[in-house]
Amino acid sequence: MRPGAAAPWRDPDAAPFLRIEGLTKRFGGHAALDGIDLSIWRGEFFALLGGSGSGKSTLLRCLAGLATPDAGRILLDGQDMTGVPPHARPVNMMFQSYALFPHMDVARNIAYGLVQDGLPKPAIRARVEEMLALVRMEGFGARRPSDLSGGQRARVALARALAKRPKLLLLDEPLSALDKNLREATQFELMGIQGRTGTTFVIVTHDQEEAMTMATRLAVMDRGALVQVGTPAEVYEFPNSRFTAEFLGTANILEGVAEPGGIAVPSEPGLRIRHAGAAPQPPGARVAVALRPERMRIAPAPQDATHGENRVAGRVRDIAYLGDVFIVHVLTPGGAELRVSLHGATRSTERPVDWDDSVLLTWDAAATMVLPA
Template sequence: MPPGNGPAPRGPGGQKGTEPWRDPEAEPYLRLRGLTRRFGEVTAVADIDLDIYRGELFALLGGSGSGKSTLLRMLAGFERPDAGTITLDGQDLAAMPPYERPVNMMFQSYALFPHMTVAQNIGYGLKQEGLGRSEIAARVAEALELVQLKGLDARRPHALSGGQRQRVALARSLVKRPKLLLLDEPLGALDKSLREATQFELVNIQERTGTTFIMVTHDQEEAMTMATRIAVMTDGRLAQVGTPAEVYEYPTSRFVASFLGTANIFEGLVKRADATGALVESTAFDAWFESDSDPPKPEGGRVFVAVRPEKMRIETAAAETQPHGANRLSGTVRDIAYYGDFVMYVVALPDGSVVRVSRPTETRITELPITWNDPVTVTWPSFATVVLAQ
């Protein structure tokens, strides 16, 4: 298990280090049990058990066809589960129609009414509920201030930027004060620079309101930046649930290690397994991998080893400081990718496989100390070696 002294994630209401999911006495706000949805012979969501706590900004992360959007639509009531239960704040939602649920959804397209003003768009749901004019005006004004659109209430959507339209859609979703707000790829329609700025705005709004958010995204960086916890999904199932740091630093499978960021994966056999960690012998080439974490299998078991590129050190063979030992590979630089803030080296190993190593850009690209076709040695510390059972 990950150590308890890692970076403290945001907690409900924005409180740093608040982690109700680690408290056995804490009561989940949203509880899913055995949730399943089939479309003919295809099982889109398979037997999902998941607890989400009040005030979380929770991310469902996965690729196309992973089941994340179907799961979100079941929470909204747009899809009926074939099996399982959905309990929100003690209330069973599974058989409840969408319009009766204390849940609101913000769509990727924003779905604003083009003929209405910003204020009319935000207050539309309140008007449909029959609230008085003064109450609607007060709550719309409050929502406009929350999303920093005060003074734009008379504009129509076509006169707004993409980021402003996104905030109008968010205000419309929050003005009804739902117990649960669902966000379907909320930043997908924005360009990269605006998306990055809006990530922090959205997090700050969620912290101020204390509303529980569940966000669907395929963007790993977006989930890592915004979420208190992430559920990585594949083939309709939960591959792993944890804080961004846990899921990235301590993946539980090859799929999670490869899907979230970049990872070098090696296959091997456990040669030593004890309280101090594990020693794994490569099955592909002459190398040993040492880890200081608990091995998932006993001695003799076949496992996989994952190492993140940024945890590795690369040096020319002539400058080699660790000529022997575990966590050491020798090869030749085949490719170099320049990303501005870091350089990615692709190192070819003797068996034909490659390993990726990243290094912060400390000099200009023309002054790189390691270049194409250089013989190099790649090393890394034992804490960077994650041993995986599958």
């Protein structure tokens, strides 16, 4: 969540702007959506995050009216959208392909929906100029989509989607066709535009970094269900399941057994994991321990180094240099391969460890995430 942003979802008296209740959609015997309940507040930039087949695009299509749910309802600003056709909903959509008309110039693309609604020509011209200014493309109105870069086409598609001033804007993988640098720049442009308009945005993406960068809150989806909903920081720092911990970011997972005051890892004799803040587990309960690579420390160790409390001995199996970070893979005596991230404060020729080095991995109790097995 951006600094200073309100958090109406924490106010028990605040009414959600978009309320999804028991939404179910089946294709044959497969439940693409399995009783989804979700509330989104006015002015949010909300992300639906999940892999292929998770149901995120089906949910977006139901919101747009392009798919009809088998059960449940969608309430937008207090109005039940059940049975309301797509063109009559105060909702617009920015498609993954942008769907710009190649035979029309930028201005006519942006004006298309306004013309269909029968707005007077002076009002259309004024709105088109307003949209061009909003996406910082003044002077581009006479160009064709084929004359634009990928980022410019994305901004035109956004301008067209916002021209009718929808209450809700849906974005379907809008940046997937852009290269990495352009995608990152466009993410911040989208955030700025959403902030200036105050329009509620719901974006579908499979890109975890994209969702965490732009969203005030996000929902992780899997097999038609919501696995976890929260701010990016909440979901990343406090995942409620092994699936979420592994899907959002990277996590090392160790299988453990709860003991008084800690967790033992049977596959790694001598390793005892201390944690802070996790709910107490009854002795003997099987749990999963998740450790983020960036929260672990690595240091050279003697050949005979052993496991201890929040300490794992191992051997460097692989190293990847990514410019700003080293990724070190460490193989433990029990056969686990743990990943450690080291942000590059030194040059690539000054690695703190090397291939086949004996090393010790350590971490703080607060870095330990205890999850259901």
